Amino acid sequence: MFSIGIGPSSSHTVGPMRAALAFAEHLEGTAALERVVSVTIDLYGSLGATGRGHGTDRAVVLGLLGERPELIDPDAVAGLLDEIRRSGELRVLGRHAVGFDLDGDVRLIGRTSLPAHPNGMVFTARDAAGDVVAERTSYSVGGGFVRDHPLDASEPVVGTGAGLPHGFRSAQELLDHCRSTGLGVADLVRRNEESLRSGNDVDSGLLDIFAAMAACVDHGLVTDGTLPGGLGVRRRAPRLHRELLSEEGNTAADVLHAMDWVSLFALAVNEENAAGGRVVTAPTNGAAGIVPAVLHFYRRFVRGADDAGTVRFLLAAGGIGIILKETGSISGAEVGCQGEVGSASAMAAAGLAEVLGGTPEQVENAAEIAVEHHLGLTCDPVGGLVQIPCIERNAVGATTAIHAARTAMRGDGSHVVSLDTAIATMRQTGAHMRSEYKETSLGGLALTVIGRPTVGVNVPEC
Template identity: 40%
Template structure:
């Protein structure tokens, strides 16, 4: 969507938009192989109509997309109407990969006589970043703004090859005050200036003209979208996810099970009531029409219904080796963690708004771990949010520079693996760990995801993606706990792990890089009919 909008803005700037009579869209490589399951056509077409992923009303996407297809019209930039035939004007080149990146797309526009007006190629390299030949590499590393005219000049022109770790850069320098290109250089900065990783990143952000209030507002906005996504995922009334798999949503069910007993007689409280939402304290909204708000279901009290439910034991009761009795397997904190990660990725799979952290396919790990910190650990939520996000972003940037955050380049180790590493670092930082321990948490987080493949069934970001986010969140906290218990004793640095990931990605077969050409994508048979809810 961002790439398409950039293309439209460039046409407007060149005075060509009103001359366009036809647009051709060609998708290449991984983008073509999994594009339909990833909602790529919807994103591109609405981007051509001028929409932006951060502000679009996600509830309007299905109807707008259907309208474009049925009416065969496209309103470029929201102002210039042309004829658009999906079957004729969107081309899928599964067999061809453009040299810059596997996620490539080409936009071409023609006038009424059929003459080519303009064409450009764009590459989606992960995390919402878009590059092309014009932007080159440095611009991609430091910003993802759509309108280049409002981007701080230093983000466009700074080089990532500068020597970090020196004394603080003087005012007016072409670089932020604390540039770093590796885990070692970042650690050196924290020691030299007696600063945390979050403080280093914070001061670098101020270099781009952001005030304390700006940074606070932007970080809390990111967390607000994450938190709202969790809320949407656990309270939705939708039963299944879109697509041929007919996959049942699990987050609402998991959340109801976890919240059972928080208030006696209430088995399905809404998230807004638990978290102090807009409803009056103590009030609860009857979900899905099943309950009357007092915990009664179909005229029968919750406790009475529970008494009639038989306990199921797996195994023969008349055997010499008696089966084990059922036991409670709920570990509340960890179960909440998994529930939240699943909730975010179910919202993503249904086309809702999420935060690329670092990517859409891995969007559940960081929100889940941060929510876990706020609910079960933190005494100062706002401070935890800022510390977590600033620390995690530093680690994510190291992966983006040193390897990749794109599954099309590196498999799922580049998505869930990197998210796990980022979340582990953020968790350790919020627990007061030293910068060295924080980076060790990040190293453990990625080390045990090396080689993780990306093989989504039917190209949908559902199986194994959703569960994989849940496991990534659990592994992130485990990685942080191990690092904090290791007392500075370790054998592998974060830089070494990032380089190992880069080499692993280079050696990995293209079949396991978001193409759905092998693995679960080929061994699991898709049912011809969608199963009932």
């Protein structure tokens, strides 16, 4: 559920880059690449509607070049694209040149969605005669995960059962395993992870994830300026950081001082994400600031916080993320922002409850509270950019996660609405939500702020 990539979107940047890379590798693997003289990419639905602001048009080109979201240097992106624009050629996987027009060969078809998923894309390669050499339809289903046509909704996106000692797909199954084994949520998820890799690898891998989160926060705290895209959104994290540092030692009377730091951590991450920087998908990029912000709250303000607790936090958060991904949705294009910020807030709440000593029932309750109180949240990015309302929304989602965890810890874990019920309600709410409010920039703030639908509007690029 945690992967390192670049902003501004996991479903619109990371997923499409991976899909394009997979198509390029397919061409090479079938020995068809040498016959290819042109490649076109059609982006449908939400990918087409907000593709420019979310960087989808750039991401698919980078994937064809052979770039990977976890390895690409964000500072190198502009130069790679400038070279294609200058030469009129794209070197597939860095070696086979085809003619390519950045503006004409990536087509944004925002008012039409493919039947299987709103984040659909079609890659087509042709030979010198204009005949189709290969064609592939792929879907970016949230969190950077990609599935190809035909889309099987029953196919697990993340490992949940087969071959695992305590496989689970629902919160009830997770609780049943915890009760039968006597294990906590983090311990049970660890058992599953250790069936796939060594315990040392589990620890080092999760601490590497935290290190990437921390690096993102640190960079966001010191990077001033205006975010790209044309909305004129200024970075606020550096100024807020300076203010909070100046207040250190004089905050005894301010009982909510810690919450200002939580908001700061979330703002720092999502400003980095909006600028196309390196972030950790947790579980998406649009909601990437929530888990790091709450984890930094734990590290800074909870007595006894250490690396072992950090690992437990991420294990519990990841376990809840699996349930959300498999039985709910983490895609704003599919269910609105309740699926992105709501899911991230639930994961963070579960992680915090775990390291505060919560029982499995309290951890599940914390996640449920966070999901329940994000139900109905729309995804309406202004100008198709992951800036307004996304950046502030992460700060609010992070503080909600802390409230959810603390509320759950004050109870005994018993509650009327289960996490599974809240997730099912999320899916139902998303199904009833109009498409204007599901990452199309056709409604909500995206319309009232700009004053007109933003589909097809060429927002200035970074």
